[in-house]
Amino acid sequence: MTQPATSPATSGRSLWRRFVDRLPDSPERTSVRVAAWLSWVTQVLIVGTGGLVRLTGSGLGCPTWPRCTADSFVTTPEMGVHGLIEFGNRLLTFVLIAVAIVMFLFVLRYRRERRDLFVLALVLGLGIPAQGVVGGISVLTKLNPYVVGLHFVVSAVLVVLATVLVVRVLEGPGGGPRRVPGWLAGGVAIAAALVAVTVVFGILTTGSGPHAGDENAPRNGLDSELLQHVHSWPAYALLGLTVILLVASVVRRERVLGTRLGLLLAVELVQIAVGLWQARTGLPPFLVGAHMVLACLLVSAMTASVLALRAPRD
Numbered sequence: 001m002t003q004p005a006t007s008p009a010t011s012g013r014s015l016w017r018r019f020v021d022r023l024p025d026s027p028e029r030t031s032v033r034v035a036a037w038l039s040w041v042t043q044v045l046i047v048g049t050g051g052l053v054r055l056t057g058s059g060l061g062c063p064t065w066p067r068c069t070a071d072s073f074v075t076t077p078e079m080g081v082h083g084l085i086e087f088g089n090r091l092l093t094f095v096l097i098a099v100a101i102v103m104f105l106f107v108l109r110y111r112r113e114r115r116d117l118f119v120l121a122l123v124l125g126l127g128i129p130a131q132g133v134v135g136g137i138s139v140l141t142k143l144n145p146y147v148v149g150l151h152f153v154v155s156a157v158l159v160v161l162a163t164v165l166v167v168r169v170l171e172g173p174g175g176g177p178r179r180v181p182g183w184l185a186g187g188v189a190i191a192a193a194l195v196a197v198t199v200v201f202g203i204l205t206t207g208s209g210p211h212a213g214d215e216n217a218p219r220n221g222l223d224s225e226l227l228q229h230v231h232s233w234p235a236y237a238l239l240g241l242t243v244i245l246l247v248a249s250v251v252r253r254e255r256v257l258g259t260r261l262g263l264l265l266a267v268e269l270v271q272i273a274v275g276l277w278q279a280r281t282g283l284p285p286f287l288v289g290a291h292m293v294l295a296c297l298l299v300s301a302m303t304a305s306v307l308a309l310r311a312p313r314d
Contacts, residue, residue, distance in 0.1 A: 058085040
């Protein structure tokens with residue numbers, strides 16, 4: 001007897017089913033944890049390469065978008081090293097997209113049981129092209145400092161999402177009972193607000209300073225020297241509050257929160273040291289770049305501390 005022919009649609013569904021069956025079936029798989037960490041690492045890495053673009057004056061190395069030049073999607077010899085640096089940063093976006101796709105596929109099979117991971121992976125993936133669009137607008141506006149600042153804000157938000165993703169993969173879904181008393185949770189919330197204020201004033205300070213990304217790029221016209229001081233005030237307040245919260249956590253034996261506040265304090269100390277160093281040495285580019293990356297680490301450590309306030313759900 002002849003076997004009934006298999007339709008292309010049926011064959012395609014069968015192939016998809018076999019592919020899905022090979023995907024991880026639990027966030028406890030090592031592959032899922034590696035993908036989550038890669039999501040975080042690449043989000044921080046692109047901030048570093050974006051800083052390199054700006055601090056080498058390569059912000060308009062590709063003077064248009066989405067093409068690199070009016071006639072080419074890739075850099076040309078005429079664009080020189082600035083074109084290579086800017087185009088290289090654009091290429092890194094595709095690495096982020098590849099990691100995001102892998103992460104999304106790795107949570108697809110158990111999306112009903114862990115809807116939180118599915119939503120986080122999806123939003124993080126969609127945030128990458130959105131970030132690319134904001135970066136393109138910054139090029140089209142000739143590096144308007146406020147658009148460039150928004151570009152960094154979106155990066156910080158994506159770092160926050162990647163941090164939540166890592167914690168949720170390692171610990172489980174959130175929403176469990178609160179681990180700490182209300183006054184301690186309130187202190188951590190104030191610390192998070194101080195982080196946000198510090199980052200915003202840092203963006204405004206950078207937008208008024210010398211590292212515009214191109215010698216002809218506009219500045220925001222604000223008083224750079226004054227903003228340096230204003231930027232430091234919430235940072236010092238954050239440092240003092242973090243010390244108090246850390247001591248309280250140690251006294252109360254809040255192990256998870258204490259560990260993460262210790263990490264937060266370490267980042268703050270390094271960040272303040274780099275900030276003072278760059279202010280006293282004329283803002284050398286490598287220190288400004290380190291300060292930008294540390295700002296993302298600060299946001300990440302603060303996010304992890306907030307997530308420590310509640311135990312994971314069973």
